[in-house]
Amino acid sequence: MNTLIIISLLGVVAMMADALRFKKILLPIIVAGLVAGLGFAISSWNTNLSYYHDMVLFNNYSLAFSSLMIVVTLLWMIISKHYFSSSSNMAEHAALVLFVLTGAIIMTAFADLSMFFVGLEILSISLYVLAASNKSELRSNEAGMKYFLMGAFATGFLLFGIALIYGATATFNLAKIASYISVSQAAGNTPMFVYAGVLLIMVGLLFKVSAAPFHFWAPDVYEGAPTVITAFMATVVKTAAFAAFYRMFSTCFVEITGFWSNTMAIIAASTMIGGNILAVYQTSLKRMMAYSSIAHAGYMLMAIVAMNKISASSIFLYTASYSIASMGMFALMQAMTASGDESVNSLKGLSKNNKGIIVFISALVFSMAGIPPMAGFFAKYYIFLGAMQSGYQWLTLIAVLSSLIGVYYYFRVIFVSLQDNENGAGHVLNKGQWTLIVLSALISLLIGVIPSLLLTLSL
Amino acid sequence: MITLLLLFVPLVASLACLLLDKAKVKVFALGTSLVNFGILVYSLTLFKSDMSYQFLVDYWWVKDLGISFKLGLDGISILLVALTNFLMPLIILSSFRTEYKNATAFYSLMLFMQFALIGVFAALDGFLFYIFWELALIPIYFICLFWGGEDRVRITLKFFIYTLTGSLLMLVGLIYVYLQTPGTHSFDINVLYSTALTVTDQSWLFWCFFLAFAIKIPIFPLHSWQADTYTDSPTQGTMLLSGIMLKMGLYGLIRWMIPFLPEGLAQWGNTAMILSIIGVVYASVMALVQKDFKRLIAYSSVAHVGLIAAGIFSLTIQGMQGAMAQMLAHGVNVVGIFFISDIIFRRMKTRNLDELGGLANNTRVFTILYLIILLGSVALPLTNGFVGEFLLLNGVYQYNAWMAAIAGLTVILGAVYMLRSYQKIMLGEPHARSIEFTGLHQTEKIVLVVVALAIIAGGIYPKPILQVAGPALEDLLAQVKDIN
Numbered sequence: 056m057n058t059l060i061i062i063s064l065l066g067v068v069a070m071m072a073d074a075l076r077f078k079k080i081l082l083p084i085i086v087a088g089l090v091a092g093l094g095f096a097i098s099s100w101n102t103n104l105s106y107y108h109d110m111v112l113f114n115n116y117s118l119a120f121s122s123l124m125i126v127v128t129l130l131w132m133i134i135s136k137h138y139f140s141s142s143s144n145m146a147e148h149a150a151l152v153l154f155v156l157t158g159a160i161i162m163t164a165f166a167d168l169s170m171f172f173v174g175l176e177i178l179s180i181s182l183y184v185l186a187a188s189n190k191s192e193l194r195s196n197e198a199g200m201k202y203f204l205m206g207a208f209a210t211g212f213l214l215f216g217i218a219l220i221y222g223a224t225a226t227f228n229l230a231k232i233a234s235y236i237s238v239s240q241a242a243g244n245t246p247m248f249v250y251a252g253v254l255l256i257m258v259g260l261l262f263k264v265s266a267a268p269f270h271f272w273a274p275d276v277y278e279g280a281p282t283v284i285t286a287f288m289a290t291v292v293k294t295a296a297f298a299a300f301y302r303m304f305s306t307c308f309v310e311i312t313g314f315w316s317n318t319m320a321i322i323a324a325s326t327m328i329g330g331n332i333l334a335v336y337q338t339s340l341k342r343m344m345a346y347s348s349i350a351h352a353g354y355m356l357m358a359i360v361a362m363n364k365i366s367a368s369s370i371f372l373y374t375a376s377y378s379i380a381s382m383g384m385f386a387l388m389q390a391m392t393a394s395g396d397e398s399v400n401s402l403k404g405l406s407k408n409n410k411g412i413i414v415f416i417s418a419l420v421f422s423m424a425g426i427p428p429m430a431g432f433f434a435k436y437y438i439f440l441g442a443m444q445s446g447y448q449w450l451t452l453i454a455v456l457s458s459l460i461g462v463y464y465y466f467r468v469i470f471v472s473l474q475d476n477e478n479g480a481g482h483v484l485n486k487g488q489w490t491l492i493v494l495s496a497l498i499s500l501l502i503g504v505i506p507s508l509l510l511t512l513s514l
Numbered sequence: 515m516i517t518l519l520l521l522f523v524p525l526v527a528s529l530a531c532l533l534l535d536k537a538k539v540k541v542f543a544l545g546t547s548l549v550n551f552g553i554l555v556y557s558l559t560l561f562k563s564d565m566s567y568q569f570l571v572d573y574w575w576v577k578d579l580g581i582s583f584k585l586g587l588d589g590i591s592i593l594l595v596a597l598t599n600f601l602m603p604l605i606i607l608s609s610f611r612t613e614y615k616n617a618t619a620f621y622s623l624m625l626f627m628q629f630a631l632i633g634v635f636a637a638l639d640g641f642l643f644y645i646f647w648e649l650a651l652i653p654i655y656f657i658c659l660f661w662g663g664e665d666r667v668r669i670t671l672k673f674f675i676y677t678l679t680g681s682l683l684m685l686v687g688l689i690y691v692y693l694q695t696p697g698t699h700s701f702d703i704n705v706l707y708s709t710a711l712t713v714t715d716q717s718w719l720f721w722c723f724f725l726a727f728a729i730k731i732p733i734f735p736l737h738s739w740q741a742d743t744y745t746d747s748p749t750q751g752t753m754l755l756s757g758i759m760l761k762m763g764l765y766g767l768i769r770w771m772i773p774f775l776p777e778g779l780a781q782w783g784n785t786a787m788i789l790s791i792i793g794v795v796y797a798s799v800m801a802l803v804q805k806d807f808k809r810l811i812a813y814s815s816v817a818h819v820g821l822i823a824a825g826i827f828s829l830t831i832q833g834m835q836g837a838m839a840q841m842l843a844h845g846v847n848v849v850g851i852f853f854i855s856d857i858i859f860r861r862m863k864t865r866n867l868d869e870l871g872g873l874a875n876n877t878r879v880f881t882i883l884y885l886i887i888l889l890g891s892v893a894l895p896l897t898n899g900f901v902g903e904f905l906l907l908n909g910v911y912q913y914n915a916w917m918a919a920i921a922g923l924t925v926i927l928g929a930v931y932m933l934r935s936y937q938k939i940m941l942g943e944p945h946a947r948s949i950e951f952t953g954l955h956q957t958e959k960i961v962l963v964v965v966a967l968a969i970i971a972g973g974i975y976p977k978p979i980l981q982v983a984g985p986a987l988e989d990l991l992a993q994v995k996d997i998n
Binding site: 417421426427428432436439440443444448451452455456458459462463466469470473506507510511 | 577
């Protein structure tokens with residue numbers, strides 16, 4: 056709870072920075088605040104406290120995800136310095152980012168559908184603005200607009216679903232909904248609108264995690280938004296969306312798994328196949344990463360489909376390894392955006408101009424593609440294990456085969472970077488980008504070699 | 515402790531390589547590989563030839579998931595570790611006359627490869643085995659990608675995706691078997707061996723494992739990555755691939771498939787056998803018509819390993835013994851013969867058989883050494899190739915006489931294509947450029963002499979190999995027959 060308070064206050068403080076003229080020291084304040092928030096999250100481990108008449112519940116699950124998101128935000132700060140300092144609206148941007156994080160934390164900790172909705176909206180609305188924050192760029196405006204319109208639609212579905220569930224159960228509380236459903240299942244008189252509500256909520260959430268066939272916004276928004284914001288969306292926001300997805304389905308709708316699990320399994324399969332195949336055809340690295348992030352959503356959906364005792368920790372491990380590896384990749388992409396060419400082919404000469412970087416880029420690519428000993432491999436393994444435990448052999452086979460397609464396009468990054476550019480040009484990374492790439496590669500390796508670090512959290 | 519040393523000396527050296535400068539890195543890499551060879555010789559003196567796992571190391575890695583860091587060597591694996599450690603100094607020494615750019619990275623990857631290969635052979639935990647299996651793919655991928663021929667990007671990617679397909683199928687299989695283990699599941703090899711699997715499960719699991727190993731070996735029709743990759747890799751990469759890495763697949767069959775899928779084997783063993791035999795004949799015929807010397811060796815290699823796989827699937831002690839002997843012999847011979855092709859290529863700038871000829875006139879030492887290695891690979895009696903091939907054909911014969919007859923063709927065809935290539939390269943009218951062919955350098959001579967000595971020694975006194983592997987193989991076969 057203290058974490059949530061600190062971070063939302065931090066957002067308010069950031070907003071004042073312009074008016075009260077302390078913009079110069081704003082970044083240190085934010086970093087200090089985030090570290091404090093992380094500290095509070097860790098110190099309330101195993102406390103399981105609920106607040107506000109059971110509106111939020113900070114159990115280990117939400118604390119783990121909150122800590123992860125704060126850590127990823129801290130990593131993100133390394134490359135976002137430039138984004139903040141170059142704009143005249145630095146204070147507003149910082150505040151919006153912190154509000155996204157606030158929303159994200161609420162989304163991991165809600166115990167009540169209304170709270171979930173509040174969290175989701177805090178996150179989404181800030182994000183719509185951030186996507187369009189590069190005002191002079193047409194594509195950024197387009198991204199913001201597109202994201203807003205599509206997002207509003209999805210929110211409509213979600214809200215309608217919540218209303219139907221409320222209509223049937225007369226409560227927003229997750230635990231009460233769960234017990235209502237289990238009682239009515241036992242009696243065999245679950246009203247139709249519960250099912251309709253589940254379906255509509257599912258649509259809303261699948262949109263947020265960009266699962267096929269609700270993924271069409273993702274490539275355009277990822278491409279159009281400023282690169283650092285894309286980085287934030289692909290990591291922190293995705294983590295929050297999955298944390299919320301699993302939390303809701305594992306507490307409320309676990310009794311009617313039979314109703315939604317097959318649909319979800321097919322969506323998971325088509326998401327990973329579709330995302331991976333479409334990624335192959337992209338020439339822009341940013342769009343490729345967008346499609347790959349869709350594909351990764353497919354793998355994570357497998358854990359929700361499996362819905363067994365390792366699902367929570369497998370989603371956690373996966374979002375952690377995916378977010379950290381993505382951060383490194385986005386640092387590279389930021390250098391590309393800065394030099395104005397985001398195509399994969401422009402990576403030529405990268406290895407020559409930045410001695411040694413290829414080792415770390417390869418490590419990140421391996422993690423994304425799921426090759427040992429990187430974190431991405433262990434995360435995938437754990438997801439597969441969970442799916443097979445619940446008897447989804449066919450889904451695992453599809454996941455395995457589609458991850459081979461992943462290797463095909465991820466590895467392009469490695470060997471294009473190794474080629475020399477005829478005219479000697481090529482992207483040059485700055486210190487921040489170097490740091491982030493090295494750091495995220497090392498963390499990925501560490502998690503891959505000692506996965507017990509994250510597995511023993513017993514969520 | 516010895517296993518840990520064997521495993522981690524190359525890893526530490528591989529990292530240390532990155533800190534050295536170019537001039538010293540070759541000697542350093544050679545030095546460490548010799549040190550590792552020394553450790554191996556010491557461990558061989560301590561080795562008792564019974565069926566148990568020795569030099570055991572057992573720590574938890576991820577305790578909650580039943581994954582342990584368990585290593586150990588029995589008669590089967592110690593021979594392959596010995597092969598790895600014997601070939602590694604030779605492969606490194608063979609690179610001394612070639613100047614690779616980014617030499618530090620090259621030798622670092624070579625030593626990392628050694629680490630992964632030893633891990634594959636020593637792992638006694640299914641998950642650990644899988645990790646090493648994949649780890650071995652990474653350095654060889656980069657060796658081919660950085661230092662390979664012109665078409666390397668396409669070829670290495672094909673190679674990587676091909677082998678990864680198999681690996682991932684194996685991972686699915688391993689997870690499935692793991693989930694069938696009793697209690698709080700475990701990947702320990704003994705637990706996996708004793709897990710009861712239904713006939714239907716074994717039937718589809720067979721394909722998960724078989725495809726993984728068959729791609730790596732490679733068994734027909736999964737060989738299409740191999741000739742290209744061998745041709746386009748730098749020589750040392752090819753040596754690693756053909757000399758050691760394809761033994762991973764054969765070893766996988768013996769250790770990670772046959773013991774726990776006896777029913778699957780009963781059902782599909784015949785299919786696997788037929789595929790292996792087809793591969794033997796097909797690859798021999800392909801080798802007959804190759805113009806590129808390296809491609810020719812690549813196909814001859816497919817033929818040899820096809821026969822080894824057939825010997826393994828025959829599930830007879832002779833077949834298994836033959837497989838072990840031939841794995842070692844093939845490893846040594848193929849490294850020798852690839853080195854010969856490299857020596858010729860570096861001097862003549864071509865590997866096309868039609869553009870070579872009459873090299874025998876210039877250098878007598880090279881001619882003799884080449885002849886010995888050649889005779890080893892056509893399995894002449896008193897060379898190391900003979901023992902293995904004889905036992906393999908014996909094993910296949912016990913399985914099915916007709917198959918043995920067809921597989922026996924490889925002996926004839928092998929002699930034809932190898933002797934033909936020898937004739938084209940060494941004998942006949944000297945080609946215009948043949949004068950450029952200069953005598954052997956010191957390091958080249960050392961490598962070839964060591965290989966030639968190993969070929970003769972293995973042919974005259976093969977008993978130790980058979981003795982070391984014997985008890986472990988008999989135990990393994992007894993397990994399979996018990997269940998049947």
